Amino acid sequence: MPHTPERLRRVVIDPGGPLLVEGPVKVALGDGSIATSRRFMVAICTCRRSRTYPWCDTSHRRRTKRDRELP
Amino acid sequence: MTVTGPPLPSARGELSAAVLSALLGGRPHAVSVDGRDPYGDDLQLALYLLYELHYQGFAGVPEEREWDVGLLALRRPLERRFLQALRADVPPLSDAEQALGDLLVEPVGHDGTSVSHHLERDGELWQLREYAAVRSLYHLKEADPHAWVIPRLRGRAKAAMVAVEFDEFGAGRAEEIHAQLFADLMRDLGLETAYGHYLEAAPAEALATVNLMSLFGLHRALRGALVGHFATVEVTSSPASRRLASALRRLGAGAAAQRFYDEHVEADAVHEQVVRHEVVGGLLDDEPRLEPDIVFGVHATGLLEDRLGAHLLKAWRQQRSALRVPLS
Numbered sequence: 001m002p003h004t005p006e007r008l009r010r011v012v013i014d015p016g017g018p019l020l021v022e023g024p025v026k027v028a029l030g031d032g033s034i035a036t037s038r039r040f041m042v043a044i045c046t047c048r049r050s051r052t053y054p055w056c057d058t059s060h061r062r063r064t065k066r067d068r069e070l071p
Numbered sequence: 072m073t074v075t076g077p078p079l080p081s082a083r084g085e086l087s088a089a090v091l092s093a094l095l096g097g098r099p100h101a102v103s104v105d106g107r108d109p110y111g112d113d114l115q116l117a118l119y120l121l122y123e124l125h126y127q128g129f130a131g132v133p134e135e136r137e138w139d140v141g142l143l144a145l146r147r148p149l150e151r152r153f154l155q156a157l158r159a160d161v162p163p164l165s166d167a168e169q170a171l172g173d174l175l176v177e178p179v180g181h182d183g184t185s186v187s188h189h190l191e192r193d194g195e196l197w198q199l200r201e202y203a204a205v206r207s208l209y210h211l212k213e214a215d216p217h218a219w220v221i222p223r224l225r226g227r228a229k230a231a232m233v234a235v236e237f238d239e240f241g242a243g244r245a246e247e248i249h250a251q252l253f254a255d256l257m258r259d260l261g262l263e264t265a266y267g268h269y270l271e272a273a274p275a276e277a278l279a280t281v282n283l284m285s286l287f288g289l290h291r292a293l294r295g296a297l298v299g300h301f302a303t304v305e306v307t308s309s310p311a312s313r314r315l316a317s318a319l320r321r322l323g324a325g326a327a328a329q330r331f332y333d334e335h336v337e338a339d340a341v342h343e344q345v346v347r348h349e350v351v352g353g354l355l356d357d358e359p360r361l362e363p364d365i366v367f368g369v370h371a372t373g374l375l376e377d378r379l380g381a382h383l384l385k386a387w388r389q390q391r392s393a394l395r396v397p398l399s
């Protein structure tokens with residue numbers, strides 16, 4: 001999908017979740033390295049807990065304390 | 072015409088025997104479904120055989136029989152029984168946001184009822200191989216049943232559904248089709264990669280999870296349930312895939328095996344967002360009356376996944392195979 005002046009690139013903020021950006025994208029990281037993704041949509045981690053940073057890996061999700069065991 | 076495709080499996084009771092006989096050219100004769108276990112081996116295999124005609128069929132069964140009215144007449148009472156059981160067994164809830172919101176909560180500690188938690192922490196290689204064999208019934212046709220919903224959607228829901236499916240089908244690259252990535256994983260685990268190879272070995276609980284997608288995908292009237300099902304898969308996939316990738320690393324599986332689940336951690340973190348906001352949200356805006364069906368799809372998927380998980384974990388804790396035919 002071309003991003004022309006008439007058709008703007010859409011960025012969606014998920015409150016409590018990632019930043020959704022229409023791909024493909026290059027993300028310049030703080031250490032000078034660059035991460036690229038060619039997906040149609042890219043979820044960029046904002047909670048900093050992702051193990052695949054800068055991409056979201058759902059680590060932001062709310063957690064329950066309860067352990068579950070099979071009966 | 073066709074004579075290619077996977078071989079027909081053996082019958083598991085009267086219902087599946089009647090379907091097999093009809094597929095082999097016998098005159099279709101209905102066997103009553105009254106009193107049959109809707110989740111049992113016999114009914115689930117009978118349904119699976121008939122649904123499979125809409126995918127890749129079986130060796131020796133002509134392609135034209137997909138729309139054979141005699142076979143369709145055999146299918147109807149089977150799927151009605153299955154659907155009625157599911158409707159009776161899921162909680163009577165109808166708030167889609169809440170149903171999906173509940174799936175977004177992850178346990179902090181170990182979840183002893185979850186197959187991916189088990190495999191990550193305690194799983195053995197033979198269990199991981201059994202898991203891949205069981206899941207191959209779906210993953211070797213990953214995203215196929217969901218494609219059937221596309222002509223039944225409009226606007227935002229349709230555009231977003233197609234975008235996610237595009238990713239599932241490799242974004243234009245055959246070697247990246249998720250079903251192909253799964254075949255690569257199976258090869259790394261020393262499993263047979265032919266489509267349908269593990270049907271004979273698959274327990275009823277595994278057949279039911281695939282029959283659910285076929286049921287929802289093939290019926291326009293169940294498009295809301297299909298969307299609810301798809302949302303459940305995408306929402307639960309990313310964290311489960313991370314645990315499975317970790318299990319594969321711990322047990323020394325090859326690079327291709329890890330690749331499948333690594334891809335799903337990242338892809339499904341995106342798909343979850345797109346499916347919840349655009350596919351579910353778009354369908355709710357377009358056809359708000361489908362909300363109870365969407366919720367039904369979420370809970371029916373959870374119910375059948377829980378049954379499969381309980382079956383696998385019970386067998387593995389007793390150090391025995393969860394398959395009908397143990398792997399060589």
